[in-house]
Amino acid sequence: MKSEPSDVSIDDLATFPNQSVAWYGVRNYQARNFMRDQMKIGDGVLFYHSNCKAPGIAGIARVASLAYPDATQFDSNNKYFDAKATQEQPRWFNVDVQLVRKIELIPLNELRKHPELQRMRTLQPGNRLSITPLDPAEWEYITTRLVSG
DNA sequence: GCCAACGTTGGC
């Protein structure tokens, strides 16, 4: 799951109550569907820093809630406000994501060096989805072989 | 800041 560190960084997450954050602001249907239809409490999450000087995996997290309506879609003062969403028929959903532990950053260019990870959705050329599913083998490889610190 | 790639919008 990608987050811009200027918005919510791994260090920000560590300071939040329960070290947990509502993953608000997703406005892409595919990414929304992953949260709404596939995520279960306890699922592992790689917390990825995007659109920044040092893009890469910054920490391990977990899904801490099932998907529920994203509150920002109803708030006309919020940049994620969606006039077409109603309380009765919300358009956008988010899960809560809770920090497990910060890790030494695994840079994007490091991830690209591993043939085992070649098929990762988020590493595909042109991929812009902020949330992508991870193969269990990829999760295993990253968390056991690449994580240090 | 640039720009390629992608998603969404809306006229027709």
Added chain:
DNA sequence: GCCAACGTTGGC
């Protein structure tokens, strides 16, 4: 349903 125009993403 097509597709051009536009907006966004995100690495570099």
